Amino acid sequence: MTSPTHPDDAHPYLRAASAGVRHHARSQAPSATNPPRPGDRLHLDVLHAHLAALLQLLDRLADSTRPPHPAAGRHLATAHTRLWQATSEVHAAFHLLPSNTAAEAEASTCHPEQLPEGPPVLTICQRHLAAGHVVRRKTTPTDLRPHTTACVR
Template sequence: MSPDDRRDAPAGDTYPYLRAATTGLRHHTRAQSATGQAQPSDRPHLDALHAHLTALHRLIDQAAEQTRPERPAAGRHLATAHARVWQAADSVHAAFHLVPAAADDGTCHPERLPEGPPFLTICQRHLAAVHAIRRKTTAADLAS
């Protein structure tokens, strides 16, 4: 498929992985609301949400880079969205560390996991996103 064909194709056909992710998020949201009981978010839920936000952050960054040369105004809007999604991911990361860890019954040994303790994976993902946002965004952009 050539780039011109992709421009004319519906978004669902061009980006099937994005459509699948959106469907997964909708399913998760419906499952949360179907219980009828408001439950506070736990660490796994916040970790999954952070993973989605950082993936969306990368996707918007790509879209902004590809759009900016041909359509500067649209590129600026995407750059703003890029910063806002980063702010959301940063807040979710902070919330993750404020939620208490699940009670350990003594059988879990995170030091034995090849990727390290579970709380470090969100931090590693967040650190990678920090590097990406600092390359392209100033502190003033993030504060505005």
């Protein structure tokens, strides 16, 4: 496999995903012709899937960066933990939004014991539990507590 010749060619899928997120953020921005809309369950499910994919990417980057560059690896691991906290809040918000139907409301109650065979609406819960398993294997409860940010530069 050859290395990319131009820096823009290095991570085309990641750049495309970032462009998609930017486009969606612009289309969601309120304007005179586009009043603000509240999020819905579908929107949060897709956002959660994106965050879970970013969690996997950050986890791999932190693991591969840590041996040659320990300080940078620690920062990436911290970013992974903070992203997990955001992912967890999106999951919680999903369950607080009203559902479209009474059957969906009944089915979307989070029951981890039913997940492998659960209804399709619970894919967000399956994804969240899988991501949580990885996060809890690599972090301590102290790492997961709320934080304050201070720049050390």
